[in-house]
Amino acid sequence: MTGNDNASSRPTVADGISSAAIEVDRLVKVYKQTRAVDDISFSLPRGSITGLLGGNGAGKTTTIAMIMGLVLPTSGRVRVLGHRMPEQSSAVLGRMNFESPYVDMPMRLTVRQNLTVFGKLYAVKHLADRIAKLAGDLDLTEFIDRANGKLSAGQKTRVALAKALINQPELLLLDEPTASLDPDTADWVRAHLERYRRDNNATILLASHNMLEVERLCDRVIIMKRGRIEDDDTPEAIMARYNRSTLEEVFLDVARGRGNGVREAAR
Amino acid sequence: MSELSLHRGISVRRIGAMILRYWYLLMSSWPRLLELLYWPALQVITWGFLQIYIAENANFFARAGGTLIGAVILWDILFRGQLGFSISFLEEMWARNIGNLMMSPLRPIEFLLSLMIMSLIRLAIGIIPMTLLALFLFHFNVYGLGLPLIAFFCNLIFTSWSVGIFVSGLVLRNGLGAESIVWTLMFAILPLACVYYPASVLPVWLQYVAWALPPTYVFEGMRALLIESTFRTDLMLDALAINAALLVASFGAFLALLRSAKKNGSLLSGGE
Numbered sequence: 001m002t003g004n005d006n007a008s009s010r011p012t013v014a015d016g017i018s019s020a021a022i023e024v025d026r027l028v029k030v031y032k033q034t035r036a037v038d039d040i041s042f043s044l045p046r047g048s049i050t051g052l053l054g055g056n057g058a059g060k061t062t063t064i065a066m067i068m069g070l071v072l073p074t075s076g077r078v079r080v081l082g083h084r085m086p087e088q089s090s091a092v093l094g095r096m097n098f099e100s101p102y103v104d105m106p107m108r109l110t111v112r113q114n115l116t117v118f119g120k121l122y123a124v125k126h127l128a129d130r131i132a133k134l135a136g137d138l139d140l141t142e143f144i145d146r147a148n149g150k151l152s153a154g155q156k157t158r159v160a161l162a163k164a165l166i167n168q169p170e171l172l173l174l175d176e177p178t179a180s181l182d183p184d185t186a187d188w189v190r191a192h193l194e195r196y197r198r199d200n201n202a203t204i205l206l207a208s209h210n211m212l213e214v215e216r217l218c219d220r221v222i223i224m225k226r227g228r229i230e231d232d233d234t235p236e237a238i239m240a241r242y243n244r245s246t247l248e249e250v251f252l253d254v255a256r257g258r259g260n261g262v263r264e265a266a267r
Numbered sequence: 268m269s270e271l272s273l274h275r276g277i278s279v280r281r282i283g284a285m286i287l288r289y290w291y292l293l294m295s296s297w298p299r300l301l302e303l304l305y306w307p308a309l310q311v312i313t314w315g316f317l318q319i320y321i322a323e324n325a326n327f328f329a330r331a332g333g334t335l336i337g338a339v340i341l342w343d344i345l346f347r348g349q350l351g352f353s354i355s356f357l358e359e360m361w362a363r364n365i366g367n368l369m370m371s372p373l374r375p376i377e378f379l380l381s382l383m384i385m386s387l388i389r390l391a392i393g394i395i396p397m398t399l400l401a402l403f404l405f406h407f408n409v410y411g412l413g414l415p416l417i418a419f420f421c422n423l424i425f426t427s428w429s430v431g432i433f434v435s436g437l438v439l440r441n442g443l444g445a446e447s448i449v450w451t452l453m454f455a456i457l458p459l460a461c462v463y464y465p466a467s468v469l470p471v472w473l474q475y476v477a478w479a480l481p482p483t484y485v486f487e488g489m490r491a492l493l494i495e496s497t498f499r500t501d502l503m504l505d506a507l508a509i510n511a512a513l514l515v516a517s518f519g520a521f522l523a524l525l526r527s528a529k530k531n532g533s534l535l536s537g538g539e
Contacts, residue, residue: 031532065535068370072529086529094372102535103366106292106358113291120284121371147295163367 020079021046021171021203022067027076029062029227036062038227039076044205044220046170049197051214051235052207053247054224055255060207061102063224064173067205068098081171094122098173099164104156107149111140111159114148115166122167134162137192153180161189165196172196174206178213186210190217211248221247223254230254277380281373285381286388289355293389303389307343307397314339315405334493335463336407341419341489342462344394345482346453348427349434351389352382353449356435360443369534375525379518382435383428390424415492418503419485425510426481430456432517436524442533462486481506481513 022044029037037059044050052060065071067078069086078085081092105114112131119127135141138158143151148159157180164172177193178186190213197204208214214221215235223231223238231238231254235247242250293299318335359365368378401407409416434452438445459473460482466474477483484506488499528534 061535062532065532070366070369070529070534071532072526090372090374093370098370100366102363104363105367106288106362106364108295109288109291113288117284117288117291118367118371120287121281121368121373123278123280123372 019046020044021048021081022205023077023079024063024067025077025079027063027066027078028074029059029066029071030074035227037066037073040224040227040229041076042222042229042232044203046203047197047201048220049193049204049206049218050220050222051218052205052222052224053209053211053214053251054207054230055251057226058224059227060224061100061175062227064098064100064175064205064207068096068173069093092171094167095169096171096173097122097164097167097169098175099157099160099177100173100175101179102175105148105159105163108147110147111135111144111151111162114159115162118163119166124167130166134165138162138165139188154182154185157181158185158189161192168200170200170202172202172204174204174208176208176210177206178208178210186213193217211246211251215247223250225254277374277377278372281377282381282384285373285378286384289358289381289385290388292358300392303347303393304396307347307393308400310339310343311336311397311401312404315401315407319405333407334490336401336405337409337412337489337493338462338486340394340398340401340409341423341485342457343397344390344420345423345427345456345460347390347393348386348424349431349453350449351386351393352428352431353434354389355382355385356431357438357443357446357449360438360446365439366534375522376518379432379435379521382431386427386431387424412489412492415488415498415503419489422481422485422503422506422510425507425514427453429510429513429517432514432521436517436521439521440524440528440531440533456480456482459483460486465490479509481509484509 020043022042024040024042027037027040028035040059040063052063054060062071066073067080067085069089072086080089081095083089083091085092109117115131115134116127119130124130131144135144138161140155140158140162143155148156151159157178161177164174172193174193178189181189193204194217196202204217206214206217218235221231221233221235221238222229231241231250233241238250239245239247242253244250244253315336318333359368398409401409412419430452434445434449437448459469459477460480461469461477462482466477466483466487469477484502488502488506491497491499491502
């Protein structure tokens, strides 16, 4: 990590109750010769929204997958809602959820059927009411009895978000949550996520290439490059450090290897 | 999906949710339903007529009436049982839904139990009409086998689940590139399980392999019942013991392959 070392309180990963939603400690993932994630550490307090930024191959998806327990780390440790992953995953999987472009919902099932199945898997109480509420909140009512495979890309994204919120998760992991949405719908989804976080004190970690989205939603940004954390701070502090007015400019500086130079010049 | 949580309770609700998911799928797709009926019906008609022809021309088969068509029906229980299990699993891979399930509270044992129940449901849809066809077209009443049929059925279905669990693990680990194993592995068992002929036909060294497979005991037991009117309890108990070992081994292999899939990240790709 080369950014502001004070930005993330470095976790001391130990057994016991933790106030952090996610604690990542010296996490490494090596695929054969490739070091996809290279010794990263961060801690996310409960109720925060954090953006994970980085170009393709930066290690964002692998990091999120290790937090979810879908990928086993080569070394290092992850704790989610105070529990070690993946060893204690059964204690937390019902309290978290995710949305990712790497997974789909079954195409032949209707939206209502899909939400019913996942609601039952997550032991959602008053499931019909919950589905009706989500359908209203995410504007699914018009196509709730249509097969998932017959929906537009934007509608599918909203359904995936409904699935991610079905169990009212304390921790929400989102990989490109507004990809393929038109600007109006994307803005509306962001507003919904902000509201959800506020109303439920939920923690959200989102990977995104949409810098405006990250600027608007996130109170913290972790920038990754080649598996390492390049910077970690509030969006405002990062932009000030790079002497840039938008995160997109910062992203380009980092992606094109101008990060250190620009940062030094700004000092 | 935590593979390390076997000591905790199994949730009937989550298993029910998965069965509901597959039921929705079956009911939404008439080609899937038709496929369940089509092949078993085709099998029984083809082999039934062959049996009639042979029975009219050979004394042995005239005496052993039903061994051929009985073998076809029992083989289909074995084969369709595994396919019913594996296709439900493949539906998740094809739909790219496996990540959603792995991230849910669903446990591997619950997932596998739901696939087992679905294999029974799919089997019932395909096999019951097949047995009725055999009764009406060829006057072969498989239910006339009585209680031994339950022993045959249980042993065959246990083997089909073991194979289904193992190949599902392989697909989980290696992606859909390994899908062909789902369709072909059972056919490797076909000549060794002595479906249409007694184990004594095989070379002695191959007989050891044949007797390591539970279906061999079932087909030998069926011939003993139909030809000698003897129910070989010893064969069924031996098959049950081997099946128990196979089920435990296949579940262990599934967990190991799942862990390996998590190590190499193939749960995220799921591709070829």
